[in-house]
Amino acid sequence: MTDTDAVVFECALDAPPEKVWRALTIPEYLERWLKPDKDLDLSVVTAEENKSLTYRWREAGQGAIVGMEDSLLTFELSPTTDGGTWFKLTHAPVALPVAANSNVAGVTMMAA
Template sequence: MTTPDALVFECTLDAAPEKVWRALTVREYLERWLKPDGAAEVDMAMVSAEENKSLTYRWRESGQGAILGAEDSLVTFELTPTADGGTWFRLTHAPVAVPVAANSNVAMAMAA
């Protein structure tokens, strides 16, 4: 299920799901793909995996370039084989907890 605050990216890749899977699970390949020079450091921990089908990492940016006050988020990769041997690729980046806006009408709990 995708939350309203999730970012979703979908495309077709010319590589088989097994090759895309390696790019998402072999540390050197993953860092080369997801951590370009000058990007914020990313702390990642695998949450769940179904080989060659889906993979979810808990994600938190840190260091220079990170968004201040950024919370953990979940990044899920879904891989579906296509008829021509490629991969339908879906990436969903969703916050773990959606913060309440300062101007929200949601009542705040008061400590007793």
């Protein structure tokens, strides 16, 4: 995976990290905020309370993008001096290193 494969969004939020964390981890709040499609499966990969959270984002069904069924959605939260949160969202495809004996150049996307 290269840096250009990821989509990164950063902004300041007018809420403390604890409140943003709740919006990312309580299913009812997450559903309202992300509005995940019924064919989308989110599962927690790593979590550090009020700081960092990574979901595995798996798309299925007719709307799935070929080769993009699995990706990682990482949220990074940092407190700001004014009591808010610096919010960083990174959405990156899951990539596996290519075996040395492979005919494929670069990295290979993990297939579902």
